[in-house]
Amino acid sequence: MISEKKALTRHADVPGMDVIDHYIKDGGYQGLEKALKRVPQDIVEEVKKSFLRGRGGAGFPTGLKWSFLPKEKTKPFYLVCNADEGEPGTFKDRIIMENDPFLLIEGMTITGYAIRADLGFIYIRGEFKWIAEKLEKAIEQAKKKNLLGKNILNSNYCFDIKVMRGAGAYICGEETALLESIEGKRGEPRTKPPFPANVGLYGCPTIVNNVETLACIPFILQHDAETFKLMGSFQAAGTKLYGISGHVNKPGVYEYPMGTNLKDLIQYAAGGVKNSKKLKAVIPGGLSATILKADEIDVNMDFDSCLKKDTMLGSGGIIVMDEDTSIPEVAMTTINFFTHESCGQCAPCREGLAKIQQILKNLLAGNGTANDLKTIDELANIINGSTLCPLGEAGALAVNAMIQKFRPEFESLVN
Amino acid sequence: MMQIEVNNKKIQAEPGEMILTALKRAGIHVPTLCYLEKLPPAGRCRICVVEVEGRKDLVTACSTPVQENMKIKTHSPRVLNTRKKILELLLSNHPDDCLYCVRNGQCDLRQLADEMYIRTRDLPRNVKKGEIDTSSLSIVREPSKCILCGRCVRVCAEIQTVNAIEIMQRGSLAYVGIEDDKGMGESWCINCGQCVVVCPTGALAEKSHVEMVKDALGDPKKYVVVQHAPSISVTLAEEFGFPVGTDVDCLMVAAFRAMGFDRVFDTSFSADLTIMEEGSELVHRLLHGGKLPMMTSCSPGWVKFVEQFYPELTENVSTCKSPQQMMGAIIKSFFSERENIKPEDIFSVSIMPCTAKKFEANRPEMGRNGVSDVDAVLTTRELAELIRLYGIDFKSLKPEEADDPFGQRTTAGKIFGASGGVMEAALRSGYFLVTGKELEDLSIEPVRGLEGIREAKIKVNDLELHVAVTSGLGNARKLMDQVRAGRKDLHFIEIMTCPGGCIAGGGQPRNADFEKFKARAQSLYTIDKNEEIRVSHKNPSIIRLYDEFLGKPLGEKSHKLLHTHYKKRELYN
Ligand SMILES: Cc1cc2nc3c(=O)[nH]c(=O)nc-3n(C[C@H](O)[C@H](O)[C@H](O)COP(=O)(O)O)c2cc1C
Ligand code: SF4
Ligand code: SF4
Ligand code: SF4
Ligand code: SF4
Numbered sequence: 003m004i005s006e007k008k009a010l011t012r013h014a015d016v017p018g019m020d021v022i023d024h025y026i027k028d029g030g031y032q033g034l035e036k037a038l039k040r041v042p043q044d045i046v047e048e049v050k051k052s053f054l055r056g057r058g059g060a061g062f063p064t065g066l067k068w069s070f071l072p073k074e075k076t077k078p079f080y081l082v083c084n085a086d087e088g089e090p091g092t093f094k095d096r097i098i099m100e101n102d103p104f105l106l107i108e109g110m111t112i113t114g115y116a117i118r119a120d121l122g123f124i125y126i127r128g129e130f131k132w133i134a135e136k137l138e139k140a141i142e143q144a145k146k147k148n149l150l151g152k153n154i155l156n157s158n159y160c161f162d163i164k165v166m167r168g169a170g171a172y173i174c175g176e177e178t179a180l181l182e183s184i185e186g187k188r189g190e191p192r193t194k195p196p197f198p199a200n201v202g203l204y205g206c207p208t209i210v211n212n213v214e215t216l217a218c219i220p221f222i223l224q225h226d227a228e229t230f231k232l233m234g235s236f237q238a239a240g241t242k243l244y245g246i247s248g249h250v251n252k253p254g255v256y257e258y259p260m261g262t263n264l265k266d267l268i269q270y271a272a273g274g275v276k277n278s279k280k281l282k283a284v285i286p287g288g289l290s291a292t293i294l295k296a297d298e299i300d301v302n303m304d305f306d307s308c309l310k311k312d313t314m315l316g317s318g319g320i321i322v323m324d325e326d327t328s329i330p331e332v333a334m335t336t337i338n339f340f341t342h343e344s345c346g347q348c349a350p351c352r353e354g355l356a357k358i359q360q361i362l363k364n365l366l367a368g369n370g371t372a373n374d375l376k377t378i379d380e381l382a383n384i385i386n387g388s389t390l391c392p393l394g395e396a397g398a399l400a401v402n403a404m405i406q407k408f409r410p411e412f413e414s415l416v417n
Numbered sequence: 418m419m420q421i422e423v424n425n426k427k428i429q430a431e432p433g434e435m436i437l438t439a440l441k442r443a444g445i446h447v448p449t450l451c452y453l454e455k456l457p458p459a460g461r462c463r464i465c466v467v468e469v470e471g472r473k474d475l476v477t478a479c480s481t482p483v484q485e486n487m488k489i490k491t492h493s494p495r496v497l498n499t500r501k502k503i504l505e506l507l508l509s510n511h512p513d514d515c516l517y518c519v520r521n522g523q524c525d526l527r528q529l530a531d532e533m534y535i536r537t538r539d540l541p542r543n544v545k546k547g548e549i550d551t552s553s554l555s556i557v558r559e560p561s562k563c564i565l566c567g568r569c570v571r572v573c574a575e576i577q578t579v580n581a582i583e584i585m586q587r588g589s590l591a592y593v594g595i596e597d598d599k600g601m602g603e604s605w606c607i608n609c610g611q612c613v614v615v616c617p618t619g620a621l622a623e624k625s626h627v628e629m630v631k632d633a634l635g636d637p638k639k640y641v642v643v644q645h646a647p648s649i650s651v652t653l654a655e656e657f658g659f660p661v662g663t664d665v666d667c668l669m670v671a672a673f674r675a676m677g678f679d680r681v682f683d684t685s686f687s688a689d690l691t692i693m694e695e696g697s698e699l700v701h702r703l704l705h706g707g708k709l710p711m712m713t714s715c716s717p718g719w720v721k722f723v724e725q726f727y728p729e730l731t732e733n734v735s736t737c738k739s740p741q742q743m744m745g746a747i748i749k750s751f752f753s754e755r756e757n758i759k760p761e762d763i764f765s766v767s768i769m770p771c772t773a774k775k776f777e778a779n780r781p782e783m784g785r786n787g788v789s790d791v792d793a794v795l796t797t798r799e800l801a802e803l804i805r806l807y808g809i810d811f812k813s814l815k816p817e818e819a820d821d822p823f824g825q826r827t828t829a830g831k832i833f834g835a836s837g838g839v840m841e842a843a844l845r846s847g848y849f850l851v852t853g854k855e856l857e858d859l860s861i862e863p864v865r866g867l868e869g870i871r872e873a874k875i876k877v878n879d880l881e882l883h884v885a886v887t888s889g890l891g892n893a894r895k896l897m898d899q900v901r902a903g904r905k906d907l908h909f910i911e912i913m914t915c916p917g918g919c920i921a922g923g924g925q926p927r928n929a930d931f932e933k934f935k936a937r938a939q940s941l942y943t944i945d946k947n948e949e950i951r952v953s954h955k956n957p958s959i960i961r962l963y964d965e966f967l968g969k970p971l972g973e974k975s976h977k978l979l980h981t982h983y984k985k986r987e988l989y990n
Contacts, residue, residue, distance in 0.1 A: 171587065188584065193460040193480040346565065346584070346591030349450075349462050350499075353506035356589035360543055377540065384502040387474040388463050 004266045007233045009221045009241045011257045022143040025104040033220035037112045038157040045116035051227035053239035058212030059316045061305035070199035071207050080208040081119040085126040086175035089288035091319035094243035095213035097255045099133045103140040109216035114161040122163040128170045172343035177210040190347045191391035235261035238304035246272040248322035261304035279324035287316025290396035292403040329408040333401050340397025351394025354385040370416045421487045430483040437478040451566040452479045461567050468493045501533045507564045509540040518619040525617035552600025554779050555608035555772040563620035569612030577890040581606035609718035609914045610772030610923020623772045626793040633764040634677045644682040644744045645768040648834030648919040651940040655926040656801035657811040662936035667816030676807045682823040687744035688830030689953035695737045696847040697970035708732045710907040715739040717777035718914030728985035736980040741767050745790030746978040751966045760788045768800050770922030796924025825958040828945040835938040836888035836918030837864040840911040845952045867917035884909045889916030
């Protein structure tokens with residue numbers, strides 16, 4: 003049996019969290035108050051000690067990322083909250099923003115203080131218009147309470163947050179494409195180096211963090227690094243929002259310790275496979291993650307454990323598929339998504355994904371040849387490790403894993 | 418300096434530089450398709466991937482900085498396989514049209530296919546579609562041949578700051594296009610052709626006038642006259658395997674005659690003429706309170722640029738026609754009268770380093786009574802095509818001289834071909850016009866150079882003349898913004914559209930790098946150093962032309978034939 007841990011969803015049972023007084027009454031803004039009594043560097047150290055790792059997908063240690071900012075401040079620093087949440091199977095950030103907008107705003111305000119930022123941006127997925135409006139209202143409330151704006155809580159610290167809506171491209175969730183998009187340019191990832199911490203938004207040092215990452219910050223400051231760490235499991239710190247969808251009885255977003263076993267999450271959190279069907283496969287961390295067969299799901303859902311099983315925690319979006327699912331069709335949907343969402347900048351992704359799509363489409367239409375699976379495998383192998391950003395290889399590898407793990411299903415399509 | 422290890426051999430590298438730069442210096446070839454010298458790396462084509470020890474992913478040599486003791490493999494099995502497959506992907510969408518392609522024989526993509534040893538079509542094909550865009554007077558686009566390397570877009574945006582073309586859509590639907598899917602001819606493209614020079618495929622090319630010229634040469638009723646711009650003689654060489662910068666002036670003249678041109682004139686002559694008119698105009702503006710700073714007008718891309726983006730500054734642009742159009746006007750007036758050939762029977766061809774000259778020749782004001790002054794404009798590249806078409810063995814030609822009366826030039830006209838040349842020539846003659854004396858040192862070094870914005874002050878009697886020179890429209894934009902913001906100290910500005918001037922024009926031989934530009938320019942300055950007559954006002958043919966026909970600079974005839982006017986252009990029409 004597993005039990006929920008509430009760090010990020012701790013206000014979930016109290017209604018009306020979009021009214022600042024309710025939020026404060028339920029313990030909100032204690033983290034900020036405590037933070038402002040410390041020097042910024044101290045907060046960076048606290049976050050390092052908490053072992054918080056980025057919840058946007060790559061799991062980069064958050065405190066470490068913050069410490070990459072230049073020591074000298076010769077230009078404005080920016081904090082960007084990545085709320086683009088476009089990975090299929092992922093719907094956890096919206097839960098935070100919809101139910102507890104001040105948690106994010108407080109997290110950003112503390113982070114802005116810690117990294118000496120002058121301005122914060124929330125880059126939110128274009129479709130989330132109503133959430134953007136909600137956030138804007140929350141920002142106004144915070145300003146009225148002097149919890150945002152000039153001289154916050156008489157600490158001399160000034161910080162403001164602007165909400166910007168995306169225009170519907172998944173690639174704009176990639177942090178450098180996101181920065182391009184804020185600057186009003188085409189959403190295309192930049193070459194790295196330089197990294198955003200040195201050359202980010204408008205050429206200024208910038209930290210990009212995911213919504214969930216930033217939402218962890220108030221808890222860490224309200225309590226301490228150790229308490230946050232202990233919310234996690236033996237091998238990983240803190241809690242995680244797992245979004246479970248697909249063929250389960252209770253799809254939804256659940257908060258559990260980081261590193262909770264995938265099998266248990268499906269069974270206990272989501273109530274098991276729907277209609278008592280047999281499990282066929284699970285994609286554990288958003289569509290980019292490598293698919294797992296039913297007998298491979300004894301995985302602890304944290305960054306390192308997933309890597310060890312050749313898949314990834316990613317965004318923690320768990321997609322469950324029952325025995326009736328056709329994997330070739332899942333593969334087709336997957337490649338359609340990535341081909342459609344490729345920014346088209348680099349050749350292996352733009353042409354490679356489209357080629358895999360072309361071959362798969364043919365195969366599913368019954369016009370495939372025996373060589374097709376080999377060609378896809380070869381293409382996936384060269385796309386892997388040659389693209390400018392991870393999108394291209396994620397798409398190719400995700401589809402190729404489906405083929406390799408469920409090969410007979412694909413082979414049966416060849417006449 | 419630091420050390421890195423490439424293919425098990427140690428080489429030197431500068432801290433901070435990209436792997437590709439270090440490899441180039443060491444003579445290790447790694448292919449590229451999107452790399453552009455002088456611009457930040459784009460990392461788009463991924464053809465330059467190399468393997469770095471300790472890294473899981475391949476890295477692009479163009480955009481990855483070197484690190485002390487980095488161990489690199491440039492041709493490992495994984496690297497070769499990746500490069501080849503990426504190229505196969507591009508080719509699987511490409512029309513196999515080589516036999517009919519403008520780039521047949523000189524195509525980067527085709528050459529790379531050979532280098533990567535591609536011999537079979539293994540991937541299923543899905544050939545790109547896209548209508549050929551012939552709406553521009555200068556440039557033809559063939560989107561089906563585009564491999565989306567992005568070079569054209571970056572040159573247009575980052576070097577020229579024109580932003581006429583952009584990448585539309587995304588993913589495999591992406592294409593290079595123009596806002597609202599208009600044709601290039603309806604866009605605010607200024608026709609410079611810089612995109613054409615950098616395109617690795619046949620997706621972009623100049624609008625060819627080769628057939629027109631061939632037809633004229635074959636038409637017994639046409640009297641075909643050719644003029645060649647100052648820079649052509651030092652760049653054509655590259656098309657025929659001579660060392661970069663070789664001056665092939667007299668061989669080129671011989672080639673024209675062998676192809677059947679009736680008269681061969683030198684645009685450097687009309688460059689001298691331009692100096693007489695433009696120098697006089699500057700003096701006139703200075704003495705009579707005319708609009709200052711005056712700006713040169715010989716580069717048609719720049720002229721359209723001002724008309725579109727700085728319409729309030731069009732009056733600052735000299736009213737002088739460009740050397741091409743001055744020559745054209747003289748041929749179809751003075752020459753036509755003197756030789757008793759009707760203007761409409763003369764077919765006037767010009768050889769230019771430039772695609773914008775095609776647009777310029779077509780401007781409605783560039784002719785009289787429905788007869789245009791220049792009938793066809795060939796780029797240096799097209800001239801080479803024409804020479805090949807006539808089966809001329811360029812290397813075995815015997816040198817010949819250009820024809821009278823407009824074959825005689827000074828070296829002042831010749832250095833028009835490099836950025837700063839017009840300024841230098843104008844200062845030499847302007848100084849004389851005002852003081853009656855020659856400059857002590859005719860070489861004006863501060864205005865020479867291919868990059869940046871250069872300024873100089875020259876004392877002319879009591880006046881300290883303050884001049885600025887630049888090339889590339891991004892640089893021009895910086896200068897224009899200063900002028901627009903009220904900068905008052907400048908008297909005269911030279912602007913060339915292409916970065917480096919005509920020797921780096923959009924019609925010049927491809928695959929040139931900065932070193933080649935320098936060699937081309939140097940060749941012009943060597944000619945200038947070695948010859949006798951180095952000032953336009955001493956060109957005997959120019960003196961005669963004024964005596965016999967034009968009268969005096971800025972006179973009535975000049976006004977009619979050699980000067981023009983500009984219009985404000987709406988951007989969104
Ligand atoms: C194609 C692509 C899409 C991405 N989409 C998102 C996204 O929607 N939200 C997000 O937080 N991170 C996304 N990322 C990851 C970001 O680039 C970045 O790593 C993250 O925002 C950093 O925040 P963190 O350190 O807090 O995890 C995406 C990455 C890629 C390559
Ligand atoms: S991998 Fe795909 S999405 Fe990423 S930069 Fe390249 S083309 Fe764009
Ligand atoms: S662009 Fe090059 S590869 Fe393509 S058809 Fe033309 S010559 Fe052939
Ligand atoms: S010709 Fe010049 S202005 Fe026109 S698209 Fe090409 S680079 Fe841009
Ligand atoms: S038109 Fe030429 S330069 Fe432009 S993207 Fe296509 S291939 Fe590259």
